Amino acid sequence: MKAEDLDRLQAEACDAVRAGATKDELRRIEREHLGKGGVVADILASIPSLEPAERRAVGQGANRLKQAILAAIEARENELDAEALAAERKAEGFDASLPPPALERGALHPVTRVTRELEDIFTSMGYRVLDGPEVELDYYNFEALNIPKDHPAREMYDTFWCGEGENLLLRTHTSPVQIRALQKLEPPFRAIVPGRCFRNETVDASHEHTFHQMEGLVVGEDITVGHLIGTMKTFLRELFQRDLEVRLRPGYFPFVEPGFELDARCPFCEQGCSVCKRTTWIELCPCGMVHPAVLRHGGVDPERYTGFAFGLGLSRLVMLRYRIDDIRQIMAGDVRFLEQFA
Ligand code: FA5
Numbered sequence: 001m002k003a004e005d006l007d008r009l010q011a012e013a014c015d016a017v018r019a020g021a022t023k024d025e026l027r028r029i030e031r032e033h034l035g036k037g038g039v040v041a042d043i044l045a046s047i048p049s050l051e052p053a054e055r056r057a058v059g060q061g062a063n064r065l066k067q068a069i070l071a072a073i074e075a076r077e078n079e080l081d082a083e084a085l086a087a088e089r090k091a092e093g094f095d096a097s098l099p100p101p102a103l104e105r106g107a108l109h110p111v112t113r114v115t116r117e118l119e120d121i122f123t124s125m126g127y128r129v130l131d132g133p134e135v136e137l138d139y140y141n142f143e144a145l146n147i148p149k150d151h152p153a154r155e156m157y158d159t160f161w162c163g164e165g166e167n168l169l170l171r172t173h174t175s176p177v178q179i180r181a182l183q184k185l186e187p188p189f190r191a192i193v194p195g196r197c198f199r200n201e202t203v204d205a206s207h208e209h210t211f212h213q214m215e216g217l218v219v220g221e222d223i224t225v226g227h228l229i230g231t232m233k234t235f236l237r238e239l240f241q242r243d244l245e246v247r248l249r250p251g252y253f254p255f256v257e258p259g260f261e262l263d264a265r266c267p268f269c270e271q272g273c274s275v276c277k278r279t280t281w282i283e284l285c286p287c288g289m290v291h292p293a294v295l296r297h298g299g300v301d302p303e304r305y306t307g308f309a310f311g312l313g314l315s316r317l318v319m320l321r322y323r324i325d326d327i328r329q330i331m332a333g334d335v336r337f338l339e340q341f342a
Helices: 003-019 021-034 039-049 052-090 110-124 152-158 175-183 225-240 292-297 315-321 334-339
Strands: 134-138 168-170 189-198 210-220 247-252 256-266 281-290 304-314
Touching: 003 021, 003 039, 003 052, 021 039, 021 052, 039 175, 039 189, 052 175, 110 189, 110 210, 110 225, 134 225, 175 189, 175 210, 175 292, 210 225, 210 281, 225 247, 225 256, 225 281, 225 304, 281 292
Parallel strands: none
Antiparallel strands: 134 168, 189 210, 210 304, 247 256, 256 281, 281 304
16 A cells, blocks of 8 residues: 555545535445455555555554545535535425424423422411331331231231331321431421322322322320311312311321311302212311320320321312322323423
């Protein structure tokens, strides 16, 4: 390989590049010259068989050839881009004065929206917002809530257990934070705990394996069921901007005594509609007076203090608020669904 040969190769390759009409053609020329088994690779492979005096010059020449081809390809690519843009501009319908397409805006997730709304309502009533671990100990999720091992109430909660020994689990409700709050805070206090819960149940339009709840806990001297009812009525008035009648039905949860299911009048109708299944009542949340054993587990003297607690199904409230008829849409992450909340 002589210096003239290299110059000739370079001139030919660069001419071919300059004549290239498409980017695909440029890629082909690049492959043929610079790819595995290409022209430059062949020259480099021939170096060991050359006279020692020639080796350096041919090596440098091959490198120059490579750089020249790369530069020619880049230049031609820029030309092709400019030509394509010019053609587009010339094409009918192009109007440089049109505004650009609108920027896409994100939006808060409906669960975040309702959570913030509830946090606003409850903090205005003197509540603090607490958080707790989603991977919980059996002790907090069950034992300390008066649900010892082998208690039939465990069957109410289809549990995702984590690892060996059945000691760690994904919390099935936000109630374990009741115990953590009792251990940490000095009564009197009021707290809410919005958060994710998990249940190993069959998923359908109203049951998810991952859903949101919001726990409420109020502890103080002389707290009564009257405070619980008053709080729920105030909360409903703020949420739906009108007074709604409530009623209590008996409900069983080992960590409250007495325990209730609290219903509210349907905020959407007078005579019955599809939301309230023609009953004019909607099930709002289970609740009750904190069981003395729970207060004791939290280190609080049940002789001195009483309290109430409630467990709002936050996901169901989101469905009610936005008339979502299938809970599976809430966590599915489908952009077409989420865009509606922008
Ligand atoms: C509880 O989880 C109790 N911890 C509530 C409680 C708190 C009672 C404080 C007393 C005192 P329950 O399993 O019923 O209770 O769930 C409460 C709410 O969470 C239900 O009313 C429902 O709205 C919601 N919920 C329960 N399971 C699911 C699920 N798989 N998908 C969506 N929402 C659910």
